[in-house]
Amino acid sequence: MSQAATQPVVAPSAPALGWDVQRIRKDFPILATQVQGKPLVYLDNAATSQKPQSVIDRLHRYYELENANIHRGVHILSEKATEEYEHARSKIQHFLNAREAREIVFVRGATEAINLVAMTYGWKNFKAGDEILISNLEHHSNIVPWQMLCERTGAVLKVIPINDAGELLLDEFEKLLSEKTKILAVNHVSNGLGTINPIKWMIDKAHAKGVPVLIDGAQSVPHLKVDVQALDCDFFVFSGHKLFGPTGIGVLYAKAALLEKMPPYQGGGDMISAVTFEKTTYNVIPYKFEAGTPNIAGTIGLGAAVDYLNSICFGGAAAYEHTLLEYGTALLQEIPGLRLVGTAKEKASVLSFVMEDIHPHDIGTVLDLE
Numbered sequence: 001m002s003q004a005a006t007q008p009v010v011a012p013s014a015p016a017l018g019w020d021v022q023r024i025r026k027d028f029p030i031l032a033t034q035v036q037g038k039p040l041v042y043l044d045n046a047a048t049s050q051k052p053q054s055v056i057d058r059l060h061r062y063y064e065l066e067n068a069n070i071h072r073g074v075h076i077l078s079e080k081a082t083e084e085y086e087h088a089r090s091k092i093q094h095f096l097n098a099r100e101a102r103e104i105v106f107v108r109g110a111t112e113a114i115n116l117v118a119m120t121y122g123w124k125n126f127k128a129g130d131e132i133l134i135s136n137l138e139h140h141s142n143i144v145p146w147q148m149l150c151e152r153t154g155a156v157l158k159v160i161p162i163n164d165a166g167e168l169l170l171d172e173f174e175k176l177l178s179e180k181t182k183i184l185a186v187n188h189v190s191n192g193l194g195t196i197n198p199i200k201w202m203i204d205k206a207h208a209k210g211v212p213v214l215i216d217g218a219q220s221v222p223h224l225k226v227d228v229q230a231l232d233c234d235f236f237v238f239s240g241h242k243l244f245g246p247t248g249i250g251v252l253y254a255k256a257a258l259l260e261k262m263p264p265y266q267g268g269g270d271m272i273s274a275v276t277f278e279k280t281t282y283n284v285i286p287y288k289f290e291a292g293t294p295n296i297a298g299t300i301g302l303g304a305a306v307d308y309l310n311s312i313c314f315g316g317a318a319a320y321e322h323t324l325l326e327y328g329t330a331l332l333q334e335i336p337g338l339r340l341v342g343t344a345k346e347k348a349s350v351l352s353f354v355m356e357d358i359h360p361h362d363i364g365t366v367l368d369l370e
Contacts, residue, residue, distance in 0.1 A: 173202065243306075
């Protein structure tokens with residue numbers, strides 16, 4: 001019998017951890033709503049996060065007072081919108097500790113960022129017989145783009161296996177790295193199991209063999225401090241909506257030297273320097289990858305989300321999340337017929353489970369009524 005089953009499980013005390021949960025809850029207006037006549041309990045942050053009032057207010061202010069297109073007008077609204085858009089880029093640069101603001105490309109989300117890398121860097125550099133290395137823990141957005149690239153180029157997709165705890169088999173990872181490997185694309189934190197991968201160690205191993213690395217940071221940036229220079233990753237992607245920002249906005253970080261060599265992903269306005277019917281000259285980075293009118297409001301809203309995240313105690317939040325994870329794990333282990341999926345030693349606050357003879361949709365439907 002487990003320790004959790006023999007001793008009473010004590011709920012974590014947020015004040016004892018220096019973390020004022022009630023104050024934080026008040027920042028999110030949706031948490032004041034009721035569902036089925038009961039206070040909302042939201043446990044789907046791995047899919048998308050709720051938005052603090054400061055982000056909602058910033059979006060409202062943009063549409064009410066600042067709405068205009070960017071990079072192409074000389075009137076006051078356009079200049080203001082352009083300034084705020086580029087200021088958001090600077091915020092993301094500092095949030096990730098990127099070397100330069102031009103290493104930050106705004107996209108629709110992590111999915112588009114990975115597709116951009118696959119269809120520009122990959123399309124230009126991969127050939128038949130080359131290998132792309134991912135892991136068994138990847139989100140579909142870090143699987144399908146590489147499969148599509150393999151279909152186009154004849155490259156081969158290789159997958160790092162995991163153990164029963166949901167941890168990467170690192171010995172197998174080292175065996176899979178070879179002179180044929182042209183990129184390693186792996187998540188920082190698993191969205192399904194919460195496993196925190198040893199990405200710095202993996203990056204160093206890959207670089208020792210001359211292999212560039214893409215890190216899917218969609219699940220890590222809301223919970224872990226990320227320093228892309230310290231990691232020395234070549235690409236890092238995330239979605240804004242998972243860290244309190246709007247939907248439809250995300251970030252591709254890439255080393256400037258790589259971006260300079262990559263062809264544009266899409267053609268259109270703003271990604272060009274000059275256009276004639278005979279020849280087009282592309283814009284400098286990052287604008288070469290931001291064709292058309294971007295999600296201006298979403299970008300500014302993402303900047304506000306980063307401001308909010310920086311305003312709260314990151315360390316206190318992480319400590320409280322970890323304590324909640326331990327608390328929730330202990331309670332779930334007491335339920336007969338329930339099996340936790342993903343019990344890695346290094347784990348973020350994601351809990352996945354299955355129950356004997358009960359379909360997950362039925363469990364979700366019943367819990368939604370509680």
